[in-house]
Amino acid sequence: MTLQIYNSLSRAKETFVPLHPGRVTMYVCGPTVYDDAHLGHGKTYVNFDIVVRYLRYLGYDVLYVQNITDVGHLLDSGQDRMLKGAQREHVHPMQLAEEYTYRYFRDMDRLNVGRPSISPRASGHIPEMIAWVQQLLASGHAYEVNGSVYFDVRSFEGYGKLSGRRTDEAMSGTRVQVLDEKRDAADFALWKRADPEHIMRWPSPWGEGFPGWHIECTVMATKYLGQPFDIHGGGLDNKFPHHECEIAQAEAATGHPFARYWLHNGMLMISGEEMHKSAGNFVTLAQALDEWEPLVIRTFILQGHYRNPLDLTHEALLAAQKGWGRLMDVVRLVRHRLPTAPAGDVSSDLAARLEEARRAFEASMDDDLNSAGALAAMFDLTRDVNTLLNASAPLSQTDLQAIDALYGRLLGDVLGIMPATLEVEAHVGLSDGLIRLLVDTRSSLRQARQWAAADAIRDGLQALGVQLKDGPDGTTWTVQ
RNA sequence: GGCGACGUAGCCAAGUGGCAAGGCAGAGGUCUGCAAAACCUUCACCAUCGGUUCGAAUCCGAUCGUCGCCUCCA
Known part of the structure; x- marks a missing residue:
């Protein structure tokens, strides 16, 4: 029996064979740490946690890299998400990154998601990104305009092989405002010139600026995992353009394949709709984890297949x-x-x-x-x-x-x-002793056929969240 | 408009050619002092219509519906 996984690149299930026997190199796109993680993040990282855990169960030595995006991920408006978050909270962008990185891991820990082997930060890899952009410029796959550098999509014929999208289609009717300085509307930024008010800025051969969003994943994945590496995972919503761009940058620069297996997980839906702040159905993980036992949320996620969308309702969680x-x-x-x-x-x-x-x-x-x-x-x-x-x-x-x-x-x-350890074992100490005392007392009452008193103890404990179960070998209990 | 996914019981959800997993809820039963838990039994014309096949939830076509992506997204 062998592991078969669906590879988005080939659009088929394939037998999984790692590049190096016994070892697996895996990268998953991590969060942009400008706000609290939500339930959708929960599904994605539980889904990929299972991939890692099962590979380890099979005996593989897994090197799992998941980035932390703290720069370069822009909003529609062109504003950096980090800067917007920093303004909202009146803190420095790196302070914001620190806070939400901490909270992200706190939430993931509660969901019992294993920590990545390496959690590289984008802002800590600016020199490597600059070097990569220089290589793309030198090989003719990129061009500089006014202090910004763009990837020339037409120069890479493999563009679109992951998402099945051609570059010349679907340009009308989108939300894109085409920047005049790009040669082609499909070209994407590798490096952007920083406007004077943009405080997240680094010196580069093209002046002060900041990296484009896609470049970080290419650079950090290959830095720690090599090229090619085995598995690249991420949300289906990142398949295009993000992953398509990662492939283009990586393969155009080096001539080597990038990732061997691409895994995409389906989105979490709330009562039939994708979760969005604007849709008013946005639930942070911290809220959900306070309301529900975290492992119940995890079980709910695992009762669906990772590639399918999953519809969360109160009933389904129950x-x-x-x-x-x-x-x-x-x-x-x-x-x-x-x-x-x-x-x-x-x-x-x-x-x-x-x-x-x-x-x-x-x-x-x-x-x-x-x-x-x-x-x-x-x-x-x-x-x-x-x-x-x-x-x-x-x-x-x-x-x-x-x-x-x-x-x-x-x-x-x-x-x-x-x-x-399950609750009964976890609650050692005074409360455990008290419950045991009550249970023993009740057992005596039952032996004396004092049903009313015995039931009063059972009901009283039930009201406190302690459920008793009488069995042939005595009474057991569970704590809510 | 372009690309793509999905439609399986009251709810959630596996299953991609050979008598339809599982969880929850419901019904009946066993056990129990009564419960709870557990166990047993029970509960599906697989969106619709056509086609291919000895055989279709599964493959093909059409229709209807839902959702996603199209340079913000996990």
């Missing part, structure tokens, strides 16, 4: 919450039984069932990272494990350990939706 709870409950119960379970070997039936689940999980993941199918395999397993846990013959300690280990590996390490 469904994910219930489903996630089921998965966590079975692990909780397994761990609860563990200390008192009889010794013994793993039963062959159980071993076979666990192996079947692992195979089904891998088969789905191997098929273009189908996390929804992988989750389905775990739900199927969960039903059977619950049946075994309900059966009169108790599972042995080794049985329970084997189950726990598989969930930890697949739901914990690969999908990242299981915390290392």
Whole structure:
């Protein structure tokens, strides 16, 4: 069984074979840190986190680079997003970058998204970008006008191979105001002259200015990963023009291919519409993570396929919450039984069932990272494990350990939706002791058939977010 | 206008030629002192119309609808 991934460049699923055996080099376009991350960022970076995690599960040594854009990403108005954000908050642009970079990682940490191996900042790579632009000028793929440098799209015949777009089409009816100084409307900026009020500026051979948006990814990806490198990921909305431009700059300058596999993930929708500030359906990740258990949001994202758009509704999140709870409950119960379970070997039936689940999980993941199918395999397993846990013959300690280990590996390490410790284990200390005391008291009351008092304790704890579940081997509880 | 994606149960969502995964909700049942949880059973004319094929949700064409991109986007 081998990993197949859909390559946007070939528009087909391909068997994934890294350039160097055992090693994978991967780049994903990171955020522009001028504002809080929103739910859409959550989907994108969870989607690519899964790619990294699964590659590591398969045994690859993954070098994962994700940039931080802190310069050169312009608004419609031509204003730099960073400068606009800095004005809004009355801070220096680099202060803004620092603050939102911090918040970005804070939110991603909560979503259990693994940190990239390297998080290079655009503003820290200006000399490399200038060198790259010089190389493009020297090879005739770029031209300078009034202190700005543009990429000559007509000089690179491969332009459009990723997005399937020709340069001479669709120029009417767009929002572009064509700059007079460009030779062709499709040409894009590599370096821009800074107006006097533009405070993010660096000296260059063409005067003071700042880099174009696309150049940073080309430069930083190749600097840390080489050229070509294995995987380039990003949101579908960046396929054109951003990724198309990255390819043009990279391949025109060096003559080598840029990225070998291009992965694009589908956009997050809110009740049927793409999230936009202007649409009034903008939800920051921090808000969502306060309202919902972060791993529930993650589970919701993983119940769809990364390449498809995903429609977020309150109902859908509730469904994910219930489903996630089921998965966590079975692990909780397994761990609860563990200390008192009889010794013994793993039963062959159980071993076979666990192996079947692992195979089904891998088969789905191997098929273009189908996390929804992988989750389905775990739900199927969960039903059977619950049946075994309900059966009169108790599972042995080794049985329970084997189950726990598989969930930890697949739901914990690969999908990242299981915390290392579940609530019951996490709440050691006074509150845990108090709950235990109440539960024990209630057990005594139940033995004395004092139902009303026993139910009062159960209802009272329920109101505090502690749910009791009576089972044949005692009472377990979960904390909301 | 150009390019592209999608339309699967009440909701979310896999599945891209061989009897339609999974989660949630609903109905009935088992278990329980009562619950909860769990388990069992049940719940789909795959947008429409044509075509190709022994066989189509899946391939082709048309229609309707939704959405995205077209130099701001994760």
